[in-house]
Amino acid sequence: MKPMDVETFKEVYKKRFEDVYAIQYHMGSTLEQFQVLGQVLRGYYTDYWIENNQEKIDNQDKQVYYFSMEFLPGRQLKTYLLNLDVYDTVKTGLTDLGLDFDKIVEAEVDPALGNGGLGRLASCFMDSMASTHVYGNGCGIRYQYGLFKQKFIDGYQIELPENWLRNPNPWEVRKESKSVIVRFGGNVWLEEQKDGKLKPKYEHTFDVLAVPYDTPQIGYRNGVVNNLRLFSAEIPYDEESKYITSEQRQEVNSITEVLYPDDSNYEGRLLRLKQEYFLSSAGIQTIVRYFKNLKLPWTRFPEKVAIHINDTHPTLCIPELMRILLDEEDLTWEQAWNISKKTFSYTNHTILQEAMERWPVYMIESLIPRIAQIIYEINARHIRNKTELYGSELAYKTAPIQDDQVLMANLAIISSHSVNGVAKLHTEILERYTLSDFKTIYPFRFNNKTNGVTHRRWVQLANEPLSQLLDKTIGEEWRFQPKEMRLLRSYIDDESVLDQLQQVKLTNKKRFAKFVSEQMNIEIDPHAMFDVQIKRLHAYKRQLLQVMHIIDRYLQLRDNPEAKLAKRVFVFGAKAAPSYYYAKQIIKLINALADLVNNDPRINDMIKIVFVENYSVSLAELIIPAADLSEQISLAGKEASGTSNMKLMANGALTIATLDGANVEISNLVGPDDIFLFGMKADEVQVLRDSHAYNARDIYERDPQIQRILNSLIDGTIPGIKSEGIDIFNSLVTDNDEYFLLKDYHSFYQAQMKVDINYANKKSWTQKSLINIAQSGKFSADYTILRYASDIWNVAPETEVLQQF
Template identity: 30%
Template structure:
């Protein structure tokens, strides 16, 4: 098998990242040396790789400065409506490579750095992730800022930075005015007044922040259609009945600049060769790829890019974890915050089931599978910490069992962050989106995997519902209860013991966890997990276990047919355009903020007088 191209080699072949013109390269080298000497006060005798990184960062920044000043001039001249995006988190990730991509400078910078005798990948790895956050909300804010810039909105992101906050509070007055309106709309309904009050009465009075937020906002939206419907039908039903015009839906999205062009250059170019480059800022154009579903050359190109990404990530894993994996195995990935509702435990039960089947019939063919789970747990969340411990303990047993070999590998991806996501998502074959129906607001990782050519196994929850609609349910691996099924089960009463008694494979897995099979030195290590699953599992893992196992068997069956697998991948990529954050922000702008997006480029930043 041929050696996979490095990112640097790929960049030199592709057009979506700009051309490495001779003048560009020469100017960049001069700028690099100028910053090394006069900004950092270093020369090549004493400069460290970190100094070279900063010299390159300043060089790229120079190309932003003129544009920034011209943009500010435009704002002063035209005085457009400003948008201020408030978020506790802005999970920006690394910015150097992203900026080079957006400025179409990457090929020129690659060539300049190469001619200077330096390694671009080494310089990029020096940059730390800008981690002003730890989860989906922070990453969503970063994608939204990217789209606001793409759509020409005069937008700014603001966090919270204060030591002592002193605010005039008239919450009781606001509450009284609000309850007067409720009483006028629903005369005699005293219980409704209690339910909707901004102040929760009791031994200790508390402010209901969600109620305060709805009362003080002119628009309220969910972030996926199913989420918005749940808000209107259950959680905020009273508020919806009072002011139905306030409630909207804005399904979340992701920026294709970072989550395709930057992190998956091979796939970005294969797409550009067929439909041009305009899809980068108009992701709906990906639908043109539907005409290539039966194109053998395109099928081969998409499969080749995926295999190159898998080879590269396999090398990364071997270097980081000293674990050799089979790059031809199915890369089964679940990366997200560790939480009971996201059901990493259901994934664990499937892994153990696969392990038991291999041990029972060691000579039977199984589709090789490498399961990767990654994510952070909140510091005080004991169960999430135990789930991580369980994943690593399963890996310790499975990965060292000679009977299993490389047919099954289990890896916990430590320190999951944006820069690691940019490596694993392009390499994934299968995306695990398996939350209990009705618990995931939207999700954006699911969209990133879809755009990068992974197929989804998931419940009809969050944005999965709309993704399956776009791609067609036949191009998704859907399993498990729907939201209405969960509600019915809640009414009837969920009894884990019923499933334990009825399903032998499930019973075997739970007995292994109870007996210390995966923790021989501490046999009762996972007793809290077993107790939760058996007696007070709010997220009903056992109820979906059987259907999940059957659905995973369908995944393995399709993976045996690479051509059909890739055709399904192409259909998913082609129908992922709806999930661009450009679409999300355009809807916010028009329907809530009262601003019209613009694709009109500003004048070139040459005359700054």
């Protein structure tokens, strides 16, 4: 990339600011300063963006299209600066101009266009595709409002609108000329033509304009700029007269208004289905238009296009491509099906069959009738073909339509050439249990691609002190090849490096403590252990197990303030789905417990609880570098992979974990002495569940320690949770503890006591931290993407690029 020096940047920035706001740069607000900086950067990278797009067309390179209902990118400014190799230039230039770089960074909105790991993974993958020279395109929805803005009122979660577009987004480019029409509803029938072919005819459809907004995805110092395309629903320009009422206009606007509308009622579920088809149709139409410009025969479509479905939400891409090939391009069913299967691949993110997405047939029939017809045909052909090969039982058990519902995972599996899990254990469970029938039919279709994270964001940007120590200790090659972080292992007995690593952690903890003091009015000790659990609030992730542990510690310290327990700050970050009542009760419990322990002088500040409000990517960047202990305590066999475990590991946190998801692979990398394992294994959980022998009430009645913890929920020990305490108590005792917290508790408690003992030995703890950092490079999303590219998409980069990794 062309170099940019500090003086040139300063002159360009000052001139642009005056042109935009007609005032001198130092008189502007931080928001205005950020907006101008965004425009300056656009002027810097746009040439590369245009060149890359043209090069892909000229060379007819194969394109990957990654469909996801969620993209959780976080703030983009620092990532762009880093990847363009102008981070230091811009920071120095702004400082020279007397501007506050950090405040300008914070002026950027952190878009909440995802719920958690799924959306963050998609964004990590977009970064890694560009950085590994994989020509990839993201396809998603430009939600006007993100997930929601979380507030705590009297300890309860309150959801507020998250209008991330309240100010102009300097990175996106509206591509009105690339808009397409998406059709909903109406009537459709097949009419025979003169040549005997059947053609669909439509009437009274509800048409929506899908307008794309493109955001660059800039590779790390390599000149590659890929594209993230988010679609917005608008009223078609030439049909405005049809949408004369406010209700009709709102029906269009609502499609891309809110991420994950409340699906606890019919209207909400219908809107969710409408969003899924809107994304699928808009994205597929865009891809087809691109391919037709190449002037190639349709048989070459899979050679030039790979379409990847991130979880089942975009599965309607499959019948939508079939619709276009059949109805608009006049291919036979066999031709269209062969092209489609070679093109699509699917990532499964779910363990339980019953948790996989499904839609009532009548809902699909009414909303997208032509798509319903195609799904019926896929279903009929699957049953007929597989009955001949495997018998009717297996054919019907794997069919996409069952009990008047369309099973989206089944549709995705039978219509794709590749199905992958996201951690070794997850894939094994899918093959052995959840999707075993499909494994029988398609023995070579399943594969594993363990998730990854981008060390560029989660170490280079989020933890600059650690990055500088790594540069000084092992050189800078790790920034390009994260596996080179393993060189740090050779410094495990180097007192100087260990001392510096301790100082890095303390610096990050002080930074987080300052935030907590200023934003939450809670004083925490940076020398205490920072024990972190940050992830979506869900019962299977077992935040409640950690709550039980905190209650246990609190009761011990209240009885005996001199108890030999480590001083800890327990950090939570989590949002609960608005309609997930039980999860919201757990949030109230955590906040009530925090009010109790944070203000009880009897325990001498040995416990503090910090529940950060409105957890986001930006808050994760603040919390993760400060973490000493990473809580990965889901019930074994429930978490597909996890990625917070990888981010925390890369920043030197030690992991306490069940052998679930990617924790298994972390354990294998660092060894048994450098991770704290507890609890049942996945196969033990399965045996216990199948036996129906589990009796939570019996454990409660026979175990004084557990009894004391659970009684505190209902005996007034924790003020302000009368109804929540009763409900949570009943979920564990009366309703038989679905996720086996009581069964795993003693193992968890013993592991926590082991943590206390280890934390007391600072040198040993730091050595374990060093090993975790050194081994984390394997979980780079760059390597994950290269495996997708080679094994699934058939778009492996050139040899010289591969040699870099």
